[in-house]
């Protein structure tokens with residue numbers, strides 16, 4: 040049922056004295072809390088699982104993304120601090136700032152929705168942060184590792200767009216997710232570009248493995 044319609048029906052029932060104040064409050068809380076469902080069982084399907092409601096799915100998503108982006112912000116800031124390739128270090132700072140503000144904005148939205156900060160960066164995220172902050176790993180190798188890990192830029196942000204498209208009640212998060220996806224696409228696309236540019240001369244200069252083998256014979 041359309042949420043707006045349901046709201047009017049409940050209000051009408053209350054005004055007409057069909058339901059009492061307690062039932063009215065309970066119905067309102069249910070509407071506020073649950074919102075739209077998109078699953079046959081009344082749940083909200085997203086990311087291959089069913090949440091109790093759209094709100095639950097949003098809170099879970101915001102919490103995980105908030106934690107991941109905060110870690111990403113620290114990881115890129117640490118990389119920028121040890122970066123030896125002059126032409127990328129300011130770009131790395133921009134990505135670090137993007138990641139950090141995504142974390143701040145999503146934390147704020149999470150708290151606005153009554154959610155709690157529960158998620159942590161996760162072992163893989165922390166490991167990657169340590170790797171990116173290592174001054175002994177060349178920037179070219181970090182770029183290659185990042186592109187391998189994240190994969191195609193458009194594919195990487197597709198789940199964000201898909202999730203945003205599912206949201207029917209929380210329009211504030213829905214719109215924010217579109218901007219978030221654009222930022223992520225820009226960051227990942229830029230890394231792919233600099234990765235190709237900075238790794239190209241090395242590859243051209245180094246003999247192909249077969250040639251090197253022949254030369255060594």
Ligand SMILES: [Fe+2]
Pocket residue numbers: 108111138223
């Ligand atoms: Fe990110």
